[in-house]
Amino acid sequence: MHELSLASTLVDTLLEYAPKNPDGKVLEVHLRVGKLRAISIEQLKFSYQVLAKDRFLKGSKLIIEETPAKTRCPKCGLKQDFAVADDSYHFTLPTLSCPKCRSPVELQGGDEVVITKVRIRSPKK
Amino acid sequence: MSRARGSGWVMGERTEVVTSSEDEVFDIELEADILKANRELALENHSKLKENGITSIDVMGSVGSGKTSLIKAIVSLLKATHRIAVIEGDVTTTIDADIIASEGVPTVQVNTGKECHLDANLIKKALARIQLSELDLIFIENVGNLICPAEFPLGSDKRLVVISVTEGPYMVVKHPMMFYEANSVAINKVDLAAAMGVNPAKLKDDISKVNPKAKVVMTDCRNMVGISEVIHSLGLT
Numbered sequence: 348m349h350e351l352s353l354a355s356t357l358v359d360t361l362l363e364y365a366p367k368n369p370d371g372k373v374l375e376v377h378l379r380v381g382k383l384r385a386i387s388i389e390q391l392k393f394s395y396q397v398l399a400k401d402r403f404l405k406g407s408k409l410i411i412e413e414t415p416a417k418t419r420c421p422k423c424g425l426k427q428d429f430a431v432a433d434d435s436y437h438f439t440l441p442t443l444s445c446p447k448c449r450s451p452v453e454l455q456g457g458d459e460v461v462i463t464k465v466r467i468r469s470p471k472k
Numbered sequence: 473m474s475r476a477r478g479s480g481w482v483m484g485e486r487t488e489v490v491t492s493s494e495d496e497v498f499d500i501e502l503e504a505d506i507l508k509a510n511r512e513l514a515l516e517n518h519s520k521l522k523e524n525g526i527t528s529i530d531v532m533g534s535v536g537s538g539k540t541s542l543i544k545a546i547v548s549l550l551k552a553t554h555r556i557a558v559i560e561g562d563v564t565t566t567i568d569a570d571i572i573a574s575e576g577v578p579t580v581q582v583n584t585g586k587e588c589h590l591d592a593n594l595i596k597k598a599l600a601r602i603q604l605s606e607l608d609l610i611f612i613e614n615v616g617n618l619i620c621p622a623e624f625p626l627g628s629d630k631r632l633v634v635i636s637v638t639e640g641p642y643m644v645v646k647h648p649m650m651f652y653e654a655n656s657v658a659i660n661k662v663d664l665a666a667a668m669g670v671n672p673a674k675l676k677d678d679i680s681k682v683n684p685k686a687k688v689v690m691t692d693c694r695n696m697v698g699i700s701e702v703i704h705s706l707g708l709t
Binding site for chain 1: 494495496497499500501502503506507509587588589619620623645649652678681682685
């Protein structure tokens with residue numbers, strides 16, 4: 348729901364690299380997005396294209412890798428991907444209960460939004 | 473670091489040569505956290521509140537779930553023993569702040585204008601307008617929304633989510649993310665459950681599935697039912 352403001356922060360962060368590469372152009376931006384974030388990948392990509400109007404960023408491609416959330420049970424030590432409870436609704440419900448011992452589990456990761464790599468083309472001097 | 477290389481091939485009778493663009497392509501590897509700015513401001517808010525010995529509660533839930541009514545009810549019970557202030561977040565108007573102000577506690581209205589959630593920066597500004605040294609407890613009422621506020625930590629100690637039976641039987645299963653980090657959840661307007669054909673026990677069961685650590689309380693704010701239990705669930709007594 349706030350992909351535009353996120354894309355705006357992304358563009359601002361990338362523009363910090365513009366002065367160091369005065370004639371360069373960004374080709375690709377690699378982003379890691381945790382699956383726990385309420386972020387629509389399609390809307391984020393669209394917002395990025397709308398905002399990346401600066402010469403440095405224009406035409407660059409946003410490549411997104413989604414990372415899963417893990418859970419760890421402090422009681423029985425079971426580590427696994429964030430589980431979805433089986434339910435009678437015919438739709439899925441994520442759960443923070445340990446499937447093995449029913450104790451509350453801790454979430455690990457899945458909440459990040461991180462730029463991992465920026466590919467730049469620069470005229471050879 | 474890699475370099476684009478030229479290549480040539482034969483096309484019909486003449487040879488077309490594609491020369492190397494004299495460009496360098498290189499990668500910058502980094503770990504730039506985009507959400508860092510908000511998180512750092514949230515930490516700043518948190519330390520500022522702690523320095524002043526203040527407990528803070530972020531109250532979240534849909535439009536019309538009863539966030540303001542619940543805060544008003546809690547304030548009415550706690551104001552004799554706690555020095556309380558309330559930060560009211562809304563897109564526009566001071567209606568909620570005025571309702572809370574009728575309890576005689578300081579309130580700050582934060583109007584986001586267009587944004588669907590409060591963020592740490594808005595809270596930082598609001599905190600600058602409050603005499604923190606004269607307070608024990610701050611409630612922050614987030615903008616009515618079950619999605620975005622969960623994404624933006626404000627720096628509060630605890631999160632209280634308010635849902636109501638009038639929102640129908642599927643609030644929790646449709647919006648599980650809001651409950652992952654909730655410390656307490658109030659199921660409000662339980663007096664209307666029969667009329668709505670909604671089973672509050674089923675809502676409670678859904679919440680316990682999503683987040684077994686969350687403390688769930690049934691409330692009817694208009695008749696002050698369950699208010700002490702919410703206060704207790706937040707560790708305020």
